[in-house]
Amino acid sequence: MQCESVSDGKAALEQEKVDLILLDINLPDGNGMDWLAEIRQRSALPVILISANNMEMDIVTGLQLGANDYITKPFSLMVLRARIEVQFRETEAESPEIFQTDYYYFDFRKMDFRVDESPVELSRTEQRLLRKLVENPGAVLTREILTDEIALRRL
Structure with missing residues (x-):
């Protein structure tokens, strides 16, 4: 599923079973890092931050807030897929289905x-x-x- 805003994402989490979140930092109705902090207060759901900003401090901040990974735009779909697969491998190892x-x-x-x-x-x-x-x-x-x-x- 695809959401275009923080509010859409929050609504989707209420309606659907979500296995992983690809979270852009710059969203029309809020900051992805702020929403990540909210998510981390309640869940260990894997989150990969996506941003055009490749400043070292922003990457470190995102990871310290609890992102499982951080990928900068532009990125290869093969690289994104590999990073998602890593998250699923780690999640499956932690939690039997x-x-x-x-x-x-x-x-x-x-x-x-x-x-x-x-x-x-x-x-x-x-x-x-x-x-x-x-x-x-x-x-x-x-x-x-x-x-x-x-x-x-x-x-």
Whole structure:
């Protein structure tokens, strides 16, 4: 999906499952770095900053704010694709996409959820909460942590 502004991007995050954000720094209704700071308060979603500005300080600032990568314009689509693939490789290594026990089967990539082999329909919010719980087995997750996971949809 493609968004042309910060407000479009925030709306898209509420509506869609997003795996990675390519974020231009100069957007018509805001600064990409400011929005990156908002995203990082709530999520570890991979973000690659894109900018025509190749000033060293801006690159360092973007990375310090939490960007996973920074690419300057103009860029080759082959290079962009390779950088995106690196992010997916790192994300997949950190977070298994399938969780399975004798009774439960959750495939987060396909959004296939089953309990005792029967399909279960989950809302986006329920999917996010389930994933958070599965990724933190045995951990006590506070109301604040779970609320933050839900609030990510409102960025």
